[in-house]
Amino acid sequence: MTQLDDKLQMLKDLTDAKGVSGNERETRNVMKSYIEPYADEITYDRLGSLIAVKEGKADGPKVMVAGHLDEIGFMVTQITEDGFLRFQTVGGWWEQVMLAQRVTVMTRDGEVPGVIGSKPPHILPAEERKKPVKTKDMFIDVGAANKEDAESFGIRPGDSAVPVCDFTVMKNPKYLLAKAWDNRIGCAIAIDVLKALQGQSHPNTVYGVGTVQEEVGLRGAQTSTHQIQPDIGFAVDTGIPGDTPGIDKKDAKAEIGKGPQVLVYDASMISHKGLREFVTGVADQADIPYQFDSIAGGGTDSGKIHLTANGVPALSISVATRYIHTSASIIHRDDYENAVRLMVEVVKQLDEDKVNDITFG
Structure with missing residues (x-):
């Protein structure tokens, strides 16, 4: 480094x-x-x-x-029975850039890693594959087996979720990524x-x-x-x-x-x-x-x-x-x-x- x-x-x-x-x-x-x-x-x-x-x-x-x-980031609004997190955006997001991005959920007990997911394109009708996935159809996967498991991590509605991208000096050191x-x-x-x-x-x-x-x-x-x-x-x-x-x-x-x-x-x-x-x-x-x-x-x-x-x-x-x-x-x-x-x-x-x-x- x-x-x-x-x-x-x-x-x-x-x-x-x-x-x-x-x-x-x-x-x-x-x-x-x-x-x-x-x-x-x-x-x-x-x-x-x-x-x-x-x-x-x-x-x-x-x-x-x-x-x-x-x-900008996200806020947890609901924990599903299967342990996935429904969320809303905080600040202006473009839905095309959200999917498959890593996030950190900030809980009262500490940080929980997660990733934004949705239904995979393989099971979508051809016409739906051409459209951006809506935020309402996305969720955050924190690796929980069910709702009780997610709650045991300290997660609850109102928690914020933050994008993950470590500060990086690029190959040309004048360019800084973060x-x-x-x-x-x-x-x-x-x-x-x-x-x-x-x-x-x-x-x-x-x-x-x-x-x-x-x-x-x-x-x-x-x-x-x-x-x-x-x-x-x-x-x-x-x-x-x-x-x-x-x-x-x-x-x-x-x-x-x-x-x-x-x-x-x-x-x-x-x-x-x-x-x-x-x-x-x-x-x-x-x-x-x-x-x-x-x-x-x-x-x-x-x-x-x-x-x-x-x-x-x-x-x-x-x-x-x-x-x-x-x-x-x-x-x-x-x-x-x-x-x-x-x-x-x-x-x-x-x-x-x-x-x-x-x-x-």
């Missing part, structure tokens, strides 16, 4: 952690362990979002940098921003945030932003690249390895023009590569951040990620590191005058 440097070890710990929406405790603990040495204070909102505070100028603006802790890049990479960026500011002056107070329940409605973004009341907000998340076979450039033109994405529009918000132009100006001055992107469907935590109180100028910065909302996805290390560089340079320049100019100019 490739020897991991400190950054890669953090990425492994974050992505290997299990944290389906509504059950983010394990991921939150990992993020806390990495961000706490660089924070002046750690607090939480009452849904469980982590808020790490890095103090700069006491009366300066409040700048929020948020990644979400949760990942589950849950959406959005542990945002959590990693928030950690690294606070780390990079150690020993450096900045004209503001920075909040590195790990939000909960983004995948089911941007919920932790709403509660944590309400608690912080920031002057400027950033969601750091994943984006869609268009560099794999079959994608038309008009649908997704970004490429992994070509810099972080500056999102101009998604279904949850129109990015703040003044903030967007400020960020891209900083990137140009610092010679940091970036790509513009827009997404007609879906949204990020910025969608709730910008609507808090009287409004918060907000922007989403994303790392292009292949195969998001599946059990395994790929990022490029350069995009991650350039996203950190960009956010650090932006934070250093967000003084009161600049924030007022962005907000009211």
Whole structure:
């Protein structure tokens, strides 16, 4: 196995952690362990979002940098008499990518391995074989002989099931494979921003945030932003690249390895023009590569951040990620590191005058 440097070890710990929406405790603990040495204070909102505070100028603006802790997964809804688990999806899944995938069921007594199954195609009518299997026709097989056996494992309705995919440095070491890049990479960026500011002056107070329940409605973004009341907000998340076979450039033109994405529009918000132009100006001055992107469907935590109180100028910065909302996805290390560089340079320049100019100019 490739020897991991400190950054890669953090990425492994974050992505290997299990944290389906509504059950983010394990991921939150990992993020806390990495961000706490660089924070002046750690607090939480009452849904469980982590808020790490890095103090700069006491009366300066409040700048929020948020990644979400949760990942898509499944929730057990029923144990059949034969010991199989019926489930519902948590977050957005494409049914074609779910079958035969390994999962870990998180129970009160510990972890239980399983696999998603369905009727095999060999016994289906020819017409049915051509159609995707519906979630309602799938189940999780945990190797139980019957319902009582499954219950003896500690499984009960409400337990979450998490996809299995170990963090892997690929043959080209710039390419990193893992589950849950959406959005542990945002959590990693928030950690690294606070780390990079150690020993450096900045004209503001920075909040590195790990939000909960983004995948089911941007919920932790709403509660944590309400608690912080920031002057400027950033969601750091994943984006869609268009560099794999079959994608038309008009649908997704970004490429992994070509810099972080500056999102101009998604279904949850129109990015703040003044903030967007400020960020891209900083990137140009610092010679940091970036790509513009827009997404007609879906949204990020910025969608709730910008609507808090009287409004918060907000922007989403994303790392292009292949195969998001599946059990395994790929990022490029350069995009991650350039996203950190960009956010650090932006934070250093967000003084009161600049924030007022962005907000009211």
